Amino acid sequence: FKFPNEKYYALLIGNNDYDYWEKLEAPVNDVVEIGKILENKYGYKVDVVKNANANLLRNKLIELSKKVTSEDNLLIYYSGHGDRNLLMSPIRAYWIPTDAAQKFDVNWINTEDVSAMISQISAKHILIMVDSCYAGYSIKGGTSSIEGNWEKKKKNYNEKYITKMLNRRTRLAITSGSLEPVADTYIQNHSLFAYKFINILKQNENYI
Secondary structure, three states, X not given: OOOOOOOEEEEEEEOOOOOOOOOOOOHHHHHHHHHHXXXXXXXXXXXXXXXXXXXXXXXXXXXXXXXXXOOOEEEEEEXXXXXXXXXXXXXXXXXXXXXXXXXXXXOOEEHHHHHHHHOOOOOOEEEEEEEOOOOOOOOOOOOXXXXXXXXXXXXXXXXXXXXXXXXXXXXXXXXXXXXXXXXXXXXXXXXXXXXXXXXXXHHOOOXX
């Protein structure tokens, strides 16, 4: 179920090879597999970015504001190292690009800056998925009220309800954890977070 005139974009970032941090095993495998499914099964325009340094990561986020319209839908997926700066007040969470130092430096990317860059993207729906340590994340925007006919106990999503939900401008973030470390490779060369997401994408036959 989707609107035929809308475009679906995905920016998938997977960082394995770090200059100063421990190398990871799963992120590149995760985004490559997710990208194949989104492109082949769901018709997404997919941009898979492997081992992004700070400059590339920022530029990719900024590029989205130039090509994604208010009628389009966007998935942003980040898999790689994450950390917090405990010396900063208030304490802040960061994405760690491949060229970031182990101690806080200019290449650490504040998740609040990520949120600010995403706020410039006019897409109707934006889903942000973050698979990293200390991924506790918030994003502002969208609407919170839900209207339409939905029988909660029966999980019966009728067409009227789905249409109303798809017409709403939304911003949603899903993370693999909150304020704690998460595992790298867990099963079949994927993180647990990515493995479950991949299974859902493969099995789903109803909604985007």
